[in-house]
Amino acid sequence: MTLLSPEHPLASEKITPDVIVIGSGPGGAVTATQCAEAGKSVLMLEEGPHLPLESAPHFSREEILQKYRNAGVNIGFGAAKIAYVEGRCVGGGSEINRGLYHHTPESVLDLWRRGYRVDALTLDELAPHFAACEAVARVEYLPGPAPQLSTRLDEGAQRLGWSSVEVPRLYAYTKDAASGAPGRKQSMSETFVPRFLKAGGMLMADTCATKLTHSDGRWTVHARVNGSARPREIELKAKTVFVAAGAVQTPWLLRRSGIKRHIGNSLRFHPMLKVVALFADELNTPGELEPVHQIKEFDPRFSMGCSMSKRPALALAMAAHPEMIDAVDRDWRRMAIYYVQSTGGTGRVRSLPGFRDPLVRVALEPSDLKELADGLARLAEVLFAAGAVAVYPSIPGYPVLKSLADIGKLPETLSPKQANATALHLFSSCPMGEDSDKCAANSFGRVHGTSNLFIADASLLCGPTVVNPQGTVMAVAHRNVMRAIEDRAI
Amino acid sequence: MSRQFEYAILALGETIAYERRSADDKRQALGVGAAEFLLRVHRQMPDYLRPPFHILVLLFNAWPLIRKGRFFYQLSLDDRLAELDRWRRSRLEFRRRFVEFHVSLALFGIYSNLYGQDYQHDPVVTGAPARL
Ligand SMILES: Cc1cc2nc3c(=O)[nH]c(=O)nc-3n(C[C@H](O)[C@H](O)[C@H](O)COP(=O)(O)OP(=O)(O)OC[C@H]3O[C@@H](n4cnc5c(N)ncnc54)[C@H](O)[C@@H]3O)c2cc1C
Numbered sequence: 355m356t357l358l359s360p361e362h363p364l365a366s367e368k369i370t371p372d373v374i375v376i377g378s379g380p381g382g383a384v385t386a387t388q389c390a391e392a393g394k395s396v397l398m399l400e401e402g403p404h405l406p407l408e409s410a411p412h413f414s415r416e417e418i419l420q421k422y423r424n425a426g427v428n429i430g431f432g433a434a435k436i437a438y439v440e441g442r443c444v445g446g447g448s449e450i451n452r453g454l455y456h457h458t459p460e461s462v463l464d465l466w467r468r469g470y471r472v473d474a475l476t477l478d479e480l481a482p483h484f485a486a487c488e489a490v491a492r493v494e495y496l497p498g499p500a501p502q503l504s505t506r507l508d509e510g511a512q513r514l515g516w517s518s519v520e521v522p523r524l525y526a527y528t529k530d531a532a533s534g535a536p537g538r539k540q541s542m543s544e545t546f547v548p549r550f551l552k553a554g555g556m557l558m559a560d561t562c563a564t565k566l567t568h569s570d571g572r573w574t575v576h577a578r579v580n581g582s583a584r585p586r587e588i589e590l591k592a593k594t595v596f597v598a599a600g601a602v603q604t605p606w607l608l609r610r611s612g613i614k615r616h617i618g619n620s621l622r623f624h625p626m627l628k629v630v631a632l633f634a635d636e637l638n639t640p641g642e643l644e645p646v647h648q649i650k651e652f653d654p655r656f657s658m659g660c661s662m663s664k665r666p667a668l669a670l671a672m673a674a675h676p677e678m679i680d681a682v683d684r685d686w687r688r689m690a691i692y693y694v695q696s697t698g699g700t701g702r703v704r705s706l707p708g709f710r711d712p713l714v715r716v717a718l719e720p721s722d723l724k725e726l727a728d729g730l731a732r733l734a735e736v737l738f739a740a741g742a743v744a745v746y747p748s749i750p751g752y753p754v755l756k757s758l759a760d761i762g763k764l765p766e767t768l769s770p771k772q773a774n775a776t777a778l779h780l781f782s783s784c785p786m787g788e789d790s791d792k793c794a795a796n797s798f799g800r801v802h803g804t805s806n807l808f809i810a811d812a813s814l815l816c817g818p819t820v821v822n823p824q825g826t827v828m829a830v831a832h833r834n835v836m837r838a839i840e841d842r843a844i
Numbered sequence: 845m846s847r848q849f850e851y852a853i854l855a856l857g858e859t860i861a862y863e864r865r866s867a868d869d870k871r872q873a874l875g876v877g878a879a880e881f882l883l884r885v886h887r888q889m890p891d892y893l894r895p896p897f898h899i900l901v902l903l904f905n906a907w908p909l910i911r912k913g914r915f916f917y918q919l920s921l922d923d924r925l926a927e928l929d930r931w932r933r934s935r936l937e938f939r940r941r942f943v944e945f946h947v948s949l950a951l952f953g954i955y956s957n958l959y960g961q962d963y964q965h966d967p968v969v970t971g972a973p974a975r976l
Binding site: 411414415416419424425426427428429640664665666667668669670673674676679680682706709710711713750771 | 953
């Protein structure tokens, strides 16, 4: 096993791997592991630090400072702004997410195949790749009953006759109940990354790729090593490069490198609105497991679920109703956070000369805002059916809803200025497919018009996944790298 | 980051901690903790946002000079609370947004200090592999 770090400065410049993978999130970690296990010498670069899973509790202040890009402050600018979040550490988004896991819906794959002319992308064709990833990163249902804040949503849905499901997670629940831990999240740093290292892969954390150049049949990755020492610039060479920096950073890097065709023009996301629901009885207790139910009745228009609802998160979600902050101290056991997320909106990613961070512009059409407003009303409806006595939309200036009748008081649509939407799921900024009028890469991720340059992350997905995307990101990355290995393209 | 900027954020953190509850002997420490969190966030936010946010904080700090002849951080706690409220109710969107941004983050910081124990887990037994 080889673990490179910026503390070994000389070693990094001397190595000449076959393959460099940029980014260690689900796309990058799966890709790098397959290449290493196929006998290639592989170097994986990661801009963020290499931290253990337990370096910070999930969704805590410490985690945000350690593992989130820009401490979670990222804004997609437009008439309606979107706050989006990305991971920035070894494992990427898989370290900070809840690991709610789905296979891609068949209808979504149909759309991608037809709309972008993607070859060999039926659910049957993806199935072995899902299975291969699940053999490394375990996916499990909760061993016992779900937490009440989750089952409440399910009960509300059942009362309304809506479809609701318990979603499995990338999680290995513990066999040893006495150990005091609920189990291990199956993030990349727990699963694929150790496997990659075991296969001889080399990992350089705290190293940001800043530009790619190509000459004499080789790629040069220009990078900045941050680490504890003073930042320094390095150049690394390889025949093949996979860019897996995530749906915002991948187009940033490619565009900076002069690779711009259909790169960064078609970012998509799942815009999300949150509410705090207050119930008559207690349902939120410390140490509760993560909520796992989702309402699928309105897919693909919008879906609903329950968020982690610890007191700091409640305070954040309640910030739109400052008069209620004291109630969080008093009534937090009777409160939980729920969300609705749709699939509307588009965005563009651009690099700004002289700055590290990309500029993201987003556009939510009136129909997208109306969809979100409808979703919000439906969310309130199911929460009242679940026994909520009040619903507080996390939108400044929005009324508190005390009964079903109050839902009629909600504006028909969201005003762009007020929207206050966030996005955790980002994709499609460099879509794959054979349609050269809109695709950045071919059906298997090779960037059109280049040799041995691949994209291997959520950027490749042709549109919103409707469901939580990490399963799709991993399966598509696995499918693509296996094809590249079979074709001896690397 | 300039001194004035740090003073302003510290005063803002303290004011938000005081606003949260009328009586709590931990408020001073909570305010400092909230301010430290806000400073970290400012340091880590996207590089092209840092200069405009820096200027906004300085503007917020200097705003009371017109009415009171003092910077925000030099005001009494009551005057600071009133000033924060004026910004919160302002007709100018950027002032309202400024308060929303800092108050929500500071509250997150304060509640993290108060309720860190919420993150502890109880043990559970193993789950069934998902059949998808
Ligand atoms: C808070 C949150 C909750 C989520 N919840 C779920 C969920 O429950 N279920 C689900 O399926 N999905 C969830 N997601 C989405 C999921 O995490 C992403 O879809 C997935 O992580 C995308 O993988 P990726 O490989 O495309 O990119 P990322 O995970 O973003 O990984 C990219 C990596 O590349 C690194 N990088 C970027 N630029 C560079 C550079 N220039 N040089 C070197 N390294 C670089 C980044 O630091 C990062 O570590 C959630 C996401 C977030 C943020």
